[in-house]
Amino acid sequence: MSLFRFLIQGWGIPEEIRDKIFEPFFTTKPPEKGTGLGLPIVLKIIKTHDGFITYETEVGKGTTFYIYLPAVEKKVKKFEEVEVKEITPATILIVEDDESLRYLLKEYLESRGYKVFATDDGYDAIEIYKMNIEKIDLVLIDIGLPTIDGITTFRKIRQINPNACVVLTSGYFLPESDPATLMAEEGLNGFIQKPYDIDKIEFLIERFIRGK
Structure with missing residues (x-):
């Protein structure tokens, strides 16, 4: 597995909403600021590549997301196989x-x-x-x-x-x-x-x- 780490400094994620952050349309922002689709789309892309995502968060400090993707050997196909x-x-x-x-x-x-x-x-x-x-x-x-x-x-x-x-x-x-x-x-x-x-x-x- 390859690991990608992203640190977002800010308020962190309150405990009461942590199980909702990957739900489509869930957002704590007002309607004119966001649609709640960012993380669901990220999750969709990661799953498409057989990976998964976890995170650590601390209220008042920020959140670190960890994205794990399979590390595979690239196979070069013959032209007729592509x-x-x-x-x-x-x-x-x-x-x-x-x-x-x-x-x-x-x-x-x-x-x-x-x-x-x-x-x-x-x-x-x-x-x-x-x-x-x-x-x-x-x-x-x-x-x-x-x-x-x-x-x-x-x-x-x-x-x-x-x-x-x-x-x-x-x-x-x-x-x-x-x-x-x-x-x-x-x-x-x-x-x-x-x-x-x-x-x-x-x-x-x-x-x-x-x-x-």
Whole structure:
């Protein structure tokens, strides 16, 4: 096993919530500051690689996370044995205010060969889209953005380019932001429910890009 150690200095984790920190959507932050998806996604990635995670914490001092991953000898396969999964060359704009989720999704998609812009702000996303309108193939927007919400961001991007391929994401949504209604009435290209299943996200993105 290979061990990775991460020290986070801060308040530490109170005993009464320690059994909840890996639950999707659990957070002690206000809604505009976090979605509670960072650690669940980290756990998902670690399990995908047959590893596990533990931690030590002390209230008032901080928390140390220990990530254990199998140390395996890399096997070089012959060319004909390698399963090649082709991706559609594309540039994606991620608009997500959860820093850990935005970072993980950006890193994963770039590792798969996509070009990625990423921001946590709807206004910034609109400017990025304006400057790169010929390059961006897909815009992935979280509904619950803090300054300008994801639905308004979607509509403003569509004003710039009526043919823009836009997909909304959320862990929850209000009736007035029902994605089925937005798809039927405003041409929204799709909706992805959080938490992301990291091993399926590429398939969904490919489907949206090829079907736009």
